[in-house]
Amino acid sequence: MIGISGSVMQFLLAFVVAVPLLGAAAALLPAPPGLKGRSPEQAVLRHGVTVTGVVLVAAIVLALGLDHDHPSKMQATTDISWIPALDVRIHLGIDGISLPLLLLTALLTFLCALYSYFKPPTGPSPKAFTALVLLLEGGTLASFAVLDLVLFFLAFETVLIPMYFLIARWGGEGRTRAAWKFILYTLLGSVIMLLGLLLIGIKAGTFDMVALATDNGRSLTTSVQVIAVLAIGIGLAVKAPMWPLHSWLPDAHTAAPTVGSVLLAGVLLKMGTYGFVRILLPVAPDGFRVFAPYLAAFAVVGIIYGSLACLSLARRGAKGDLKRLIAYSSVGHMGFVLLGISTMTPTGVNGALFANIAHGLITGLLFFLVGALKDRTGSTDLDTLAAHSGGALYGRAPRLGGLLAFGAVASLGLPGLAGFWGEMLALFGAFQPAAGLSRAAYLVFLAIGAFGTLLTAAYLLVVVRRVCMGDPRQDLPELADVRGYEFAAWTPLVVLTVLAGLWPRALLGLSDPAVQQLLAGGTR
Template sequence: MTSGQTLLLAALLLPAIGALLAAGLPARLDRAGRIGGTAFAAATLGVVVALGLSRTEGSGTGRIRPFAEIDAPWAPTLSLRFHIGVDGISYPLVVLTALLTVLCCVYCLWRVPEPGRGRLLVALLLVLQAGITGVFLALDLVLFFVFFEVVLLPMYAVIAVWGGADRRRAARKFVLYTLFGSVLLLVGVFVVVSRSGTGDLVALSDPAVRPMSAGMQLLAFVLLALAFAVKSPLWPLHTWLPAAHTEAPTVGSVILAGVLLKMGTYGLLRVAVGVAPDGAARSAPVLGVLATAAILAGGLICLAQSELKRLIAYSSVGHMGFVLLGVATLTATGMQAALIGNIAHGLVTGLLFFVAGGIKDRAHTGDLARLGGLRETAPALSGVLAYAAIASLGLPGLAGFWGEAFAVMASFERGGALWITLGSLAAVGAALAAAYFLRLLRRVTHGPAAPAVAGLGVGARLGPGELVAWSPLIALTLVIGVAPALTLHWSNAAVEALAEVFGR
């Protein structure tokens, strides 16, 4: 095996091994289990960084050219192969997954929802990391589906065991919606494999491979797009998200918003658009309309929210709408908007949920009306909340700006009355984001201190776990905002090859 192949395999195996070791320890060694799990998560992050540093020229015959790849027999009698690889589209998301996982594990060293079972929570986070990373690495449709399903039960357990008062209903809703999407994904995979004779994504991206008929491409794209729309989530299939976020523990919300939603947007770009480009071209106007509706609906609903985590959850609907709008334009600019929007949303919304969890842990409420005057009693906490909020509303110079700006630009670049209208409405949605986040800050940080936060005292200070877990997100939000090329340069070649199919 080459060094790249070794690192690729290690990125999948280390979290799985760490999960087994952490879960296998007895309750009396709970802290040791959390420390061990965190060490494996940190080692995985190191492996992923080394994988990027070892990048060489990609190989492959199609539009997907992985710079590290493993292709081995899996079930030869069924013509299934264990085919994984990483390219410029998937690598930033693999790094994001590894980063957020290690930060969540670090956070669990100091703050766990239920002392004595923290090692089990860390183990589930590592299983989630293995499954989500597998989704981003899979280059075979069947393997992609397997990894897609691996994530379901661990996230259900995180919500149902460590969540809030209404956690079981939220977890069931998450599972039911996800299973609905999984059925559509399975049918879509079956259509593609049965009609094209292969599930290999590299081969399916090759123009030389005999394509499916126009009608079958449309069917495949609709099935796959609906499956990924549930996970993204795209309006109106988003209703599982607020409940899951509100009831999930802090680290569950961070992983759910930071990387799990990206499985949907990544799948839409890599699988649905990559496998059925003709179906994507014919469906693009509908996808663009739904994405813009999500932007506007998310903004309007956020203006009506009175609970902190629920407001942040609904903001994800709007932000992921920008990502989906970028994909719908089928332009290089739009696809880059989707990719940097994914990364920015993972960093900024992950930070927002960390801060929201810190506030709820101290004030024991997420009711905006009961959190007023936070800057008077907890200035550090209030300051981080303000920073994350202005980054999320798209302030230039911070990471959240680029995805939204590029998505609007791509709509105007696409041209035509429909796309110009969608771009204009998306810009209105960005203004709504500014409105609801400024409203949030006014209600939470300003005014006299509310009773829930008036007596915080020493508890208002940021703890060591918070300082360690939040600092990288704060720094990266600024770094990517100032130098977006640090993210965009990874995907330039891959995006240009994909957009070339559509003549854009």
């Protein structure tokens, strides 16, 4: 922690949110005169690296300046009236819940920009690509920083259009259908969510999330809370993604470019689960308690469904797409996040927030690795990859094979790595849910979720065995190992996955005081 004045912290948070949006606009401008003689494509991609790098540095300084002794307190706050007639305010702030997600977004976007600079996307103008990535970053950062329901909705919606175009213009086979499916699902969910947000704001007399959380639902009748949780929950569940509202996700991941898949899995999915914690739990606790067992039931079904789908894709001869498999694995992993939130306990919610960050790091790494395999082999089909590597990626490209195995064991929740703590705490939360929730039902959910961890280990180990293990065949062409720029883009994810696994207190120490206060009645 370093001593930074409140006004500087305010500026830093506003800077982190605003700079990607300004950078997106600047990316579309003609190149400066000094760059005329260079490749304009490289110039604009370098611009993306510069802007995201500056945002990452500012986010790190912001994190260092946070008062870590009081992470439950909203800090770096800006509160300016925007639409007085509706009492809509430009209200920004961070605490121990939102800061890790802010840092994760800044890091993954920077790594994607760096990767794209050395491996330019194949498709239309790099200017448009860079602008869309920066717009996506700005919208996501705003979602985690705003403290007004209307602004949250606007930021939530901002990310949809850039992701649609990233899939539709730079994606692979089936990109048009996947992009339309993504936008239709998420827009429909958002419309329903908007109705719930407006209902809360109108009935409570304010859209301010801090005031609503402090009120803790006392100004809302139980029936209003139930309707609001149902409407908002549907919109958030689509983005989460919760079974059975997940079906847009596998198609979107399969068709998306590597950078699109990394940002979709690592950042966008977190916006849905963050909304459950930041809005529904403190603002409408009675309404949330009504739906919590159903949320838990859908969550554990998603865990089993995602794992079985992955096992089906992983078997020999199934022509399973590795990107599609990782997408289905996200349905399962986010099921643990939703299960933890549904317990309404500090243990479960802390586990959900930890699993959010772990999933972003690990799945981001896995999608980078699959993108690298596709660059080398021209395919993400598991049967093709197994044949092309001779089932011996360890022998032909040992660093690439080792990283794929590392990502797999981290994803299955190996103790000592980041994936372990979140899922374990979510299951612990289900062992003793909050008062008013059926412990017998949650013990059943616990058992089903625990069985899902075994299925997760099964399909990931099948993938590692098929692609990485075996004797290398001599008749296959040379397979390039990890390149320098890939090493630079992936190393931070590997290091943070290990650090979070060995030192979980770094994250839990931030989130726990904020979660305790949020469940007790709001955020000050």
